[in-house]
Amino acid sequence: SQELEQSPQSLIVQEGKNLTINCTSSKTLYGLYWYKQKYGEGLIFLMMLQKGGEEKSHEKITAKLDEKKQQSSLHITASQPSHAGIYLCGAPPLFNAGNMLTFGGGTRLMVKP
Amino acid sequence: DAGVIQSPRHEVTEMGQEVTLRCKPISGHNSLFWYRQTMMRGLELLIYFNNNVPIDDSGMPEDRFSAKMPNASFSTLKIQPSEPRDSAVYFCASSLGQGARAFFGQGTRLTVV
Numbered sequence: 001s002q003e004l005e006q007s008p009q010s011l012i013v014q015e016g017k018n019l020t021i022n023c024t025s026s027k028t029l030y031g032l033y034w035y036k037q038k039y040g041e042g043l044i045f046l047m048m049l050q051k052g053g054e055e056k057s058h059e060k061i062t063a064k065l066d067e068k069k070q071q072s073s074l075h076i077t078a079s080q081p082s083h084a085g086i087y088l089c090g091a092p093p094l095f096n097a098g099n100m101l102t103f104g105g106g107t108r109l110m111v112k113p
Numbered sequence: 114d115a116g117v118i119q120s121p122r123h124e125v126t127e128m129g130q131e132v133t134l135r136c137k138p139i140s141g142h143n144s145l146f147w148y149r150q151t152m153m154r155g156l157e158l159l160i161y162f163n164n165n166v167p168i169d170d171s172g173m174p175e176d177r178f179s180a181k182m183p184n185a186s187f188s189t190l191k192i193q194p195s196e197p198r199d200s201a202v203y204f205c206a207s208s209l210g211q212g213a214r215a216f217f218g219q220g221t222r223l224t225v226v
Contacts, residue, residue: 033214042117042204042217088156099146099208099215100169103156 002027002093004104012110018077021107023089025070032065032072033090033101043088046074076109084111117218119205125224131193134221137186138207146215147180147190148204156204162188195225 003026013019023032031050035043047056052067060077076083086108090101118137126132138145147159160170165182173180177196182188192199202222206215 035217040222042219043206045214045216048214090156099144099206099212100158100161101215102158105155 002091002102004089004091004102006087006089006104006107008107009105010108010110012112013079015080015111015113016078018075019079019109020076021074021087021109023072023074023104025091027070027093029065029067029070029072030092030094032063033099034063034072034074035088035090037086037088037106038084039086046087079109079111081111081113084109117205117207117216119203119218119221121221122219123222123224125226126195128196128225129194130225131191132195132199132223132225134190134203134205134223136188136190136205136218138188138205139209139216140186142207142209142216143185144208144210144213144215145182145188146206146208147188148206148217149201150204150220151201159190159203192223195223197225199223200225 005024007022033048034046036046037043047063049065055064062075065072086106088103088106090103120135143164145162148156149159150156159172160180161168162182180190202220204217204220206217208215
């Protein structure tokens with residue numbers, strides 16, 4: 001079965017600093033989803049990457065997919081306290097398996113004002 | 114749109130009791146997913162419905178777990194009998210088509226004592 005490993009597991013950064021979260025798959029990636037979760041709440045969709053080399057940005061968050069490395073990265077520029085939360089990557093186990101996602105263990109981000 | 118609605122938000126029950134979790138997907142969505150989140154195992158897919166039909170239930174842990182989707186606007190996840198190790202946050206998600214982004218509910222925090 002597919003496994004997704006996220007690094008780091010937790011991260012504390014000073015407000016205004018940049019940071020990167022990585023998600024590495026044990027198998028071929030057929031797309032990669034990034035979600036954010038705040039404690040006690042559901043998951044909020046951030047971005048979906050479907051093709052190797054694809055890069056998407058939303059506000060100050062950029063995600064890239066490297067199919068060859070079976071890896072995705074999420075980069076936050078000029079972090080803010082509102083970015084705090086748990087970031088989860090998820091991937092379908094097969095081509096066209098859509099939202100039948102296997103998730104990584106999450107990266108807990110804290111942003112110090 | 115109200116989003117994916119789950120009820121109850123919190124449930125505390127005694128071991129051996131039957132527990133029913135409810136989900137109302139976003140109107141018009143034809144794919145529905147049940148996930149479970151624990152500290153030990155992270156976020157795991159339990160079952161996936163498409164057009165009210167269970168497509169993949171390989172993630173359902175035991176026969177004690179059952180899920181139904183009697184119509185397009187309602188789904189239940191039942192645990193009978195419940196055990197302390199079932200304690201987790203259970204999420205329901207829906208999407209318009211399997212490959213589209215999934216919207217998650219707020220989750221039901223289940224505690225079995």
